[in-house]
Amino acid sequence: MSITKIDWVAVKTADTSLGAAKAFGLALGLSVLVDSPTQLMLQTPDGGVVEFCSSAYEGPEHLFARQNTVFGFGSIDIESDGSKLAAAGFEPVTDITDGGPVLFQHFLGPDGRNYGLIQHK
Numbered sequence: 001m002s003i004t005k006i007d008w009v010a011v012k013t014a015d016t017s018l019g020a021a022k023a024f025g026l027a028l029g030l031s032v033l034v035d036s037p038t039q040l041m042l043q044t045p046d047g048g049v050v051e052f053c054s055s056a057y058e059g060p061e062h063l064f065a066r067q068n069t070v071f072g073f074g075s076i077d078i079e080s081d082g083s084k085l086a087a088a089g090f091e092p093v094t095d096i097t098d099g100g101p102v103l104f105q106h107f108l109g110p111d112g113r114n115y116g117l118i119q120h121k
Helices: 019-027 078-087
Strands: 003-013 031-035 039-043 049-054 069-075 102-108 114-120
Touching: 003 114, 019 031, 019 039, 069 078, 078 102, 078 114
Parallel strands: 003 049, 069 114
Antiparallel strands: 003 069, 031 039, 039 049, 102 114
16 A cells, blocks of 8 residues: 555534634644635645535535545555555445546445545646
8 A cells, every 4th residue: 555644634514604614724824725615625734635514515425425524545556555445345435536636536444434545646
């Protein structure tokens, strides 16, 4: 496996304005990547991303289908790591998807929750 770190965390929150989430991130010194009425993405100094989504967020249906928090593991080789997870019996929830500056893929983990692989381009 070529996993480097936990690279992304997404949280679905009841804060419909995401104002508290933004104040929290700014107090920590995180930079804002996306600031929309239903989605806030903040970046840590090492490039990791913390994403807050309101209850009105209309993102991919699978993302919060099983839980309110999703983790993504940084990968140097998403195709190889995804193949290893699938060979070990972990079901892909998505294909490898182009997300702009990253490629990502979600899998069902050992506890039945979604987990992601993230590869920076």
